[in-house]
Amino acid sequence: GQQVMQIPQYQHVQExxxxxxxxxxxxxxxxxxxxxxxxxxxxxxxxxLVKSGEVKKQKxxxxxxxxxxxxxxxxxxxxxxxxxxxxxxxxxQFYFGTGTSLTVIP
Amino acid sequence: xAGVAQSPRYKIIEKRQSVAFWCNPISGHATLYWxxxxxxxxxxxxxxxxxxxxxxxxxxxxxxxxAERLKGVDSTLKIQPAKLEDSAVYLCASSLDLQRGAPYxxxxxxxxxxxxx
Numbered sequence: 001g002q003q004v005m006q007i008p009q010y011q012h013v014q015e016x017x018x019x020x021x022x023x024x025x026x027x028x029x030x031x032x033x034x035x036x037x038x039x040x041x042x043x044x045x046x047x048x049l050v051k052s053g054e055v056k057k058q059k060x061x062x063x064x065x066x067x068x069x070x071x072x073x074x075x076x077x078x079x080x081x082x083x084x085x086x087x088x089x090x091x092x093q094f095y096f097g098t099g100t101s102l103t104v105i106p
Numbered sequence: 107x108a109g110v111a112q113s114p115r116y117k118i119i120e121k122r123q124s125v126a127f128w129c130n131p132i133s134g135h136a137t138l139y140w141x142x143x144x145x146x147x148x149x150x151x152x153x154x155x156x157x158x159x160x161x162x163x164x165x166x167x168x169x170x171x172x173a174e175r176l177k178g179v180d181s182t183l184k185i186q187p188a189k190l191e192d193s194a195v196y197l198c199a200s201s202l203d204l205q206r207g208a209p210y211x212x213x214x215x216x217x218x219x220x221x222x223x
Contacts, residue, residue: 006148031209042197043149045211088148093201093209094162096141096148 006089006097014105019076021100023089032065032072033090043088079104108132110215112198118221124186127218131179131200137161139212140173140183141197149197155181156203188222195219
């Protein structure tokens, strides 16, 4: 069956450093969504990408969908303590990635 | 706008017992999802409803799990009998009509944390 893997599984950064998580699918995706889950919380929608090569920005967050629509990335510039949480990608609204847990050290 | 409601928030049961979870989606959302999230993992889709019909239940362990959405609004998820490995957070989510083609964001409820002892 389809699998969506994310790397890295964990990432610890100093506040102000950049952070990137990568999402890779075993098959071509029609769309990909990104969610953030704070510790003890539930996933919250961040963005959706549907076009090959699409790039979207939200303040310090940059999201990219690969040309082949099999991978995606989320990049955070100058992390803040409010960025702490686990970031998940969701492929085709069915397959959640394994998640990347971000810890920001003040 | 009220969010997705779930109850109970916490449940502790012994193995082989039964348990039921309830979800009330956002008003007007035709699509409802049940996920199982084991600690440290991503949510795993158990079942997806479009109104009161099942769209996908390929990952639902049907020998012990069942779900229904009789009137196309509220939904219940039941486990009978529970096993130790069912300990997880059960998340309910809803979104606008999936069949309209464009993917819509999912709104999640707070989840039910199940502990099976």
